[in-house]
Amino acid sequence: MSQVGAKVSRVSRIWVSRLPGERVLARESGSRHDLSMTDLAAFVAGREADSPRWVWDDTARWYPPLLEAGVRVERCHDLRLAHQLLRRAPAVDQGLLDGEAEHWDRLGPSASGEPALFAPDDSLEHLDAYVEDQRQLAAVAASPDAAKLALLLAAESSGALVAAEMTHAGLPWSIELHQRLLAERLGPRPPRGQRPAALEALAAEVRQRLDAPRLNPDSRPELLAALRRAGLDVADTRASSLRRLDHPGIESVLRYKQLAHLFQNNGWDWIDQWVRDRRFRPSYQPAGSTTGRWSSNGGGALSIPAHVRPAAVADEGWLLVVADVAQLEPRVLAGMSGDLALSAAARGADLYEGMVDAGAVASRRDAKLGLLGAMYGATTGESGRILDSLTRRYPQAFGLVEAAARAGERGEVVRTLLGRGSPSIGDAWDHDNDEAPPDPDRMAARRRAFGRFTRNFVVQGTGAEWALCWIADLRNRLWRLGDGQLTTRPHLVFFLHDEVVVHTPEALAESVTREVADAAATAGRLVFRDVAVDFPLNVSVVRSYADAGKPGSDESSARSDGSDAATATGRASFQAEGG
Template sequence: MARVHLSRLPGERVQVVDDGHVDVLDVTALPAFVARREADDAPRWVWDDTARWYAPLLAAGVRVERCHDLRLCHRVLRRAPAVDARLLDGEEADLWDRLRPAEPTEPVLVSADDATEHLRADLEDARQLAAVEASPEAVRLGLLLAAESAGALVAAEMTHAGVPWQVEVHDRLLTDLLGPRPPRGARPRLLEELAVEVRGILDSPDLNPDSRPHLLAALRRAGIEVPDTRRSTLHRIEHPVVEPLVRYKQLAHLFSTNGWAWIDQWVGDGRFRPVYQPAGSATGRWSSNGGGALSFPVQVRSAAVADDGWVLVVADVAQLEPRVLAGMSGDRALARAARGADLYQGMVDDGAVATRQDAKLGLLGAMYGATSGESGRMVAGLTRRYPAAFGLVEEAARAGERGQVVRTLLGRGCPALGGGSWDESPDAPPADLDDQDRHRRAYGRFTRNFVVQGTAAEWASCWLADLRNRLWRLVDDGPLESRPHLVFFLHDEVVVHTPADLADRVAAEITAAASTAGALLFRELPVDFPLNVSVVRSYADAGKPGGPPPPDV
């Protein structure tokens, strides 16, 4: 397959390296060039950052079938245990090491005259290809890099298409809960009434309930000693202030995170367009770079409404991580229990445990490091029944405690102990021996979960990559927005916006893509990945009753 390299040049120009031929285009000519090459043989586009290159192409009505995201893949290869990282060294290598994702505020393809703005895609691609080819895990790493890059395409397409969003519904929800929209800098009426009630109960007329220190001091003066103001902490005390204070905190959070200012910033032309960050976490899970896309509050979900004549197809995977653990460990007994919709019940039917709750406690305990109480007791019993699965996470934990890095099924390496990123801590490892021991145990808990959560992220990336192309092929022509297209993704859940008459076919393609992803990763041990699928007009109605089903890990 042809690889076409695109590099930004000063002066709003683009260098194109295509089958050894070098050309320079004005940036305005790029969409037409890409469209012609896509029509010819759909090459793999190699560029530094998909978010930067693909957005203007989509705006011009150009979709690409595949790409290689050098920034994402460089990060994977730098940390992959099966890669000789020295093969990534060379001209501009230090710039690739510090290259950051494009920010949502960056409106153009070519912007500042910074060194990282003008990196040579062809040079870095040659190094990455050599590093993969030299690895004993070349096939797995190749799949990981392809899936990672496809995920970047999906993220850009979801931002471009947006989630259908009815502002009038969102505004009505806010007004019902908070009162009319207030002037800038003021609290909504119902929120201010709760603040007045809290001040009165605590006899603190100047209290700012949004200030944690002020609130803790006021609570202390009222004889309430609490270490923090979390809802779970407040619910443990008996005092008249608890109910209005908890209500205030809930509504204040809605006002600040998904209130009118959020609508103004992130919703336009009937679409919510968040900015996703594929592989934004150490495990490869996505994060959000703007708009809070990975957390739709229950209170405003009913504003996500399909267009007239369209529907939302919502699908989430039942118990994704335990199923991934069965597949990556090759534990046939656990894989048998995973056949069907409910893995935990399958473990009960297998005679491993007495109840579904016991099965859930045991599996979650194994993946998250529970060693005491009921969960710890279940782990010990289930280890004998499923030695391969439980042994895999246990060995990952021991490796972490020894200060070793671990890897996912396809080869993503975890951050090193003391590297400052695995626990989001900027501090160096502690000098005290007892603290060092606790630090290592904490790292062991991280590596225990990393191998499973990271492999689950790889499965989800393969699911997205295949589903994206399946949806495109459902309709013969038309731009992305006129076809069934992905509008939301969260770890183990996808939402597709589709014409209503294609809903059944979309649901079938979502299911088929999940099976394909499982076969790609776990060829030797087929594992079921059953889906909960809803076809709805509003996202709030998915999985009714009670809204979208909570993830059952």
């Protein structure tokens, strides 16, 4: 049995289910407990000393009330996320998930801001956590990829804990600074339903320059019609399309769209809704995309625009440690393919320069163009010419994405390194004309498009798996650095695919920087095992998120050295978290 599987078998499990009458059933080996929600918090706190795995239907429903009660959970198994993942895993016998599968298939993520733990009584409210867990354990145990799936499920569930903790802790936010930024660009806050002064002035300028006195520039159809009446051949109102046009009114339209976006997406109403107690508290959705990447249920958590980032300011006596991974997906491709030549190029701060140094390409630009072309399907023109040469140099890496593309074109499902399956081509197929005879040209185009999707899915999805392992390990490392509650220790406050932000007391900033890098090295070892790939980080220690990566910030390239000691410590840390 693998280390992962062995560790899972030694961790006790406690199953938590909802009962009628707003009661909770907590089931552990040899006993059952009928509890109220208030009782549950004390029950969980009392059991945490034994580091059990809490098995429940949805972390986003159960964990926030525990955090509010001051209870941190070390590990859990999120049945909803796991069921969703296993349902698409090619290496899982779907028959082993039968039973209440139709109910678990319909169980969606808990919505942001739910007023209570319990929703109205229906078929999804009283699902038995124990019974579903047994089905999932049996399905994983019977899979030829059991060890990889166990690691992925543990990382997925740990990510759900991180998401709840980040919403609970919040990203420190200066309302005063944010309001000042808005006033500088938009003018005073307007009455509800009206435009700010600067935006209204720009709207008048747009109308004048396009000779459209009744134009509402917020209406895309009206703006498109006004542009066409002005003699412009334009198919849409996207900024990228407008920049290609030659007309004196285009600059005004672009400035209007930029300020309108700020007002609508990060204006005063956004502050009212999403900033509480001087903290930005968005609603994250782990595995919100098909690749396993996160999305957001609200607040625009995964897109904090540059013009409001200055408002993300650490508390007095605290700092933000901001770390992002250099060239994550190309490094992931090197590791998952086992291509030793590309892995060697990835042993450094710049993988593309490593390819140049190895003589694979003449320039860094060619290296980047070729690799991105391979991963995203730009296989013609200049990119295609470079691809031919790189395929001969890195046959395993480039062969992997090419095989994924061909599989997609045949309508087949592909999988990530740890076992997450892609949607089928039928899930994305347009069924509007199922009654009509199939159009061969249209079907061929769809298959080529699906091939481009599967080509990137295998790499982006595996990158998401690496990132989950990174934050799962980092979460526990940060907990061990301090004392007291979650928010009195260094803690994660932001995560975006390949970037993390940690809020830390000033005295612990250097330690946090080391732990962030060591966790990245550990994630690489966990996911890619025997293939040595560096995951160097760009790390900034700043007061304001806007200063991360700028000259003058306390920035270092925290290169993961993958030392045996760091790897052993990190592996033990993550296994304690996720299995």
